[in-house]
Amino acid sequence: MKNGALAIEPVDAAPIDPCPKCSVGVVTRRTGRHGDFESCSTWPRCDFKRNIANDERTQGASPIRLTGSVAQGSTCPxxxxxxMVRIDGKYGEFLGCSEFPICKTTASMG
Structure with a gap:
């Protein structure tokens, strides 16, 4: 303890990094709508957030647009x-692989 503060120790050998913005919380790994990220454990008090770099599987993945007939719910070819799940995108509905961002396969709804 330092000046009456609690000492935080890692559980299961997980590294504990103090928040670089507020120094009160610790950096915590979370999963969100757009993938994994790290944020401060005191959120919403501290709004520190950083994306976790994509691994090699997602970096090399190229978008694939299928032109044939693909059924909703079918296995991604x-x-x-x-x-293949229905996605309501910015420019309308389409089918996309549920493994996104690892697989970036899409197809039209028609």
Whole structure:
């Protein structure tokens, strides 16, 4: 303890990094709508946030646009892991692989 503050020790050998913005909280890994990121454990008091760099699987993935007929809910023909799900995008509805961002396969709804 330093000046009456609590000492924080890692659990299961997980590294503990103090928040670089507020120095009160610790950096915590979280999963969000757009992938993994790190943020301060005191959020919303501290708004520190940084994206976690994509791993090699997502960096090399190129978008694939399917032109044939693809059924909603079917197995993705590119990765054979995900399912083709309906996505309401900025320019309308389309089918996309549920393994996004690892697999960037899309198809039209028609």
């Amino acid at each position: 590119s990765c054979n892991r995900g399912r």
